[in-house]
Amino acid sequence: MMRSRATLATLLVGATLFFPAPSSADEADIDQQIEALLGDPQIFRSTIADLQQRVADEDSIAVSAFISYPITVSIDGKRKTLRQAEDLEEYYGDIFTPDIVEVIVNQDYGNLFVNGDGVMFGSGEVWMSAVCLDDGCNEIEAKIITIQAAE
Secondary structure, rough: OOHHHHHHHHHHHHHHHHOOOHHHHHHHHHHHHHHHOOOHHHHEEEEEEEEHHHOOOOOOHHHOOOOOOOOEEEEEOOEEEEEEEHHHHHHHHHOHHHHHHHHHHHHOOOOEEEEEEEEEEOOOOOEEEEEEOOOOOOOEEEEEEEEEOOO
């Protein structure tokens, strides 16, 4: 019995070495990548947290404000372009499927993929990027630019 506890403890310690939990260091790395490629990481950090809460609450009106329009999405295999926030209401459940909701709500900030196009949620189901608010792009908002169902 004592030997099996020691073996179990060794396995658990070993597992944490190979599969470490995300840490604030991971989040700091993401912040650095966002700052270098997209802009102010605090804008992304707060927008993502707010988006996750609004999606979890199924607040379609609030969620519509997180999207950069126009946006083309796939609904039942057909492409549909939403031109403004009001267009989302009719299709919310078709676009924010349980799979998309899960990807957004469960995305850990420290595990985001970041490149010059934006930040990727999950395996690419949702992308968010910096959208310029002025000609010089001195002010930005973080907005959803892509929503696609997992194939």
